[in-house]
Amino acid sequence: MNMKVRAAVAHGNGLPLTIEDVHLRPPADDEVLVELKASGLCHTDLFINEGKFPLKLPAILGHEGSGVVLECGKDVKNVKAGDHVILNNVPHCGHCRCCRSDFTNYCEDIALARLRPSAFTWNGEPLMTMGQAATFASHTVLRSYNLTVIPNEMPFESAALVPCGVMTGVGAVLFNAKVRSGSSVLVWGIGSIGLNVLQSARLAGAGRIIAIDTCASKEQAARLFGATDFINPNDLDEPLAQHITTLLGGSADYAFECVGNVEVLKQAVELVNPFWGVCLAVGVPPFNQQISLPATSFYFGRTVRGTFIGDANPVTDTPKILDWYRQGKLRLDELVTHRLAQDEINQGFELMKRGESIRSVIVY
CATH class of the missing domain: 3.40.50.720 (NAD(P)-binding Rossmann-like Domain)
Structure with a gap:
């Protein structure tokens, strides 16, 4: 059964995002339902809403996120319900030409994801997302290979920034x-x-x-x-x-x-x-x-x-970054300068445009 979730929807032309009730279908056999806990605001999201980056609108943007797994399809092996995860900005299908050639940051599923039916609908119509993450929604459904498990003690706000910035x-x-x-x-x-x-x-x-x-x-x-x-x-x-x-x-x-x-x-x-x-x-x-x-x-x-994405492999390099953070070699907590509620998302973009934030994070 579809669930009703709250999402910040982008309409383009530089217009403010609006908070809407949208519907999200259950996960398929190879997919996972995630409850978002934090989402970073990236300049790419701003560019898309301003028409400087090609994506069909309206859409749910957001590609820096962390959350908790709520439900897994029957074929999912790499995560389980209750896991804390980050939502990788790029997928890693593991079998396309790019993944086999170690150019995993160019996984062909980035393009193929746009051809699959969206997991979201709004007013009865499919609602586009940026990639598969859609971290400007309170919940999302995506393929399990887009997820990396993180330690439970890692702050969601800091973890959310790993996949992109x-x-x-x-x-x-x-x-x-x-x-x-x-x-x-x-x-x-x-x-x-x-x-x-x-x-x-x-x-x-x-x-x-x-x-x-x-x-x-x-x-x-x-x-x-x-x-x-x-x-x-x-x-x-x-x-x-x-x-x-x-x-x-x-x-x-x-x-x-x-x-x-x-x-x-x-x-x-x-x-x-x-x-x-x-x-x-x-x-x-x-x-x-x-x-x-x-x-x-x-x-x-x-x-x-x-x-x-820094030519990084999300499978092998994300754990390296998490280890460097745990060892104190990388500062992530200090990147978060503003914590905002979902309905304050437009304030976050204004802070970005004025150069007053490093990273604003939506906390769910």
Whole structure:
């Protein structure tokens, strides 16, 4: 029998999300019913509602979540009722070409999930979701391979951030770029992902970690998470590129663009070493934007590439991140700056747009 649940529904055009009663079907044989306990608010959710990211609306967004398993289909083996879990941002079906090739962050089920009937209906019509998580609803149904069990003592609010903001930042440094000990690192954009890049660069043993942001109030958090230097470009009397070159005595070994701004990305490319430098585009720009770079940017050995969920494997790398958190090597609790009720979700997005939050979390 379908159950009635409360969900924040996105309508697009930048309109406020509305809290609605929607219906959720029971789990199929390979699916799980989860009661959400916490959901992070991510810039991607904001972009979708503003029309900057392709998804059919109305929809239930939200892709950073944690909760408790209530019910399992008869074929589910990896979780059981009562387990505390995080809802992975990307699935791991284990048998598609990507999963077999160890490119599990590109599991083909990401696309196939959009072709399956939604578990939610609203006013008698199917209601689209972002991926399978739909963490802006009080309950959700998803395939069991989207779940990872977490220790019962881990705070739901901190755990909810692992599948996207934490995984993307940590993975970009440790699994994609593989930052070397003693190296120099530039990080643009000191939000949730940028802070995770900073603390992962520290974990990797980077020697100089330079945080760059136009919001002066982010300096304290940047240094807490591992920055050795903080630069507000608006405070400089010289071009940013000249200032960084003077600080480092040359170009940087690594650069991470976490803003989603193509002009910033162009600058990041030019500021890494032309022979061995690595620049990662971590932030997500609007899909209709293009970037132009001089051909000489790639003449020697400079590498420029993107990353999706930090190139992390949700099965093998999520436990690593949880272990680093338990060992005190990664700060997750400090990422949560605002705890909000579900009906305060629009306030969370306003905090995000004003740059006043690291991560706002909906607590159910």
